[in-house]
Amino acid sequence: MKYCVDMPGCLGDSIFVQKLIHQLSEESDDVFWHINGGTWNSGACRLISPPNVQKGPHLPRNYPGVDKTYDLCYHGDRFSSDLMKSKYTYNGFDSTGWQKYVKYDRNLEIENQLMTHLGIEKGDPYIFYNDTYGSDSKHNGVVKSIPEGYDGKVIKLEIFNECTVWDWCTVFENAEEIYTVDTSIVWVIETLETKATKMTCHPRHYICVKNQIADLLSKPWIHVDYDRDTWRELCPDEREF
Secondary structure, rough: OOEEEEEEOOOOHHOOOOOHHHHHHHHHHEEEOOHHHHHHHHHHHEOOOOOEEEEEEOOOOOOOOOOEEEEOOOOOOOOOOOOHHHHHHHHOOOOOOOHOOEEEOOOHHHHHHHHHHHOOOOOOOEEEEOOOEOOEEOOOHHHHHHHOOOOOOOEEOOOOOOOOOOHHHHHHHHHEEEEEEOOHHHHHHOOOOOOOEEEEEEEEOHHHHOHHHHHOOOOOEEEOOOOOHHHHHHHHOOOOO
């Protein structure tokens, strides 16, 4: 049996479906998964899959000659609370415990270089935050939620050499508190042993986000609820769903 996975992006989704990918690999001889170049270069290239899973931008999206194609994209109402979970349920799978199936290459040398660049030494107290999503969109509510008078460092996600999200893992693991808009960072943090006593997630869209992801996460995330006018002020260019 040969299977094709139809879901070219994005990185957060690619992380979340790793349990399904592993299950398909156990049922088939080969699994073919086209991942678009942007998602691939942003970190999907470092996901470790079973040896019979071929993935990447070099593969056609609809691989010819397969026995079945699994659609992980176009099903369900985008307003539905089951939209993310349906990537599994639509295809007859269960997403429970997806985190333990996520494996990826870590480069501890680069992670340590990043810690040095950020001025973080072992044992330093610090808050990590990320207010950026998409290419350069900002959620202004993230910064506003950081407590005033914090006596440690406040570390912002930034571009450093050619680091991907995986190279921030040491930073994620050792932060005292985490504040972020909902991006692939949330899905990466779910796979780590973290020290944070407070983890706050801000929705990039006014509706849907909390209902669609909260039940899929195992860590004690605080999901910020906004009334529409406040959200629009903080995300003036974002669509509502």
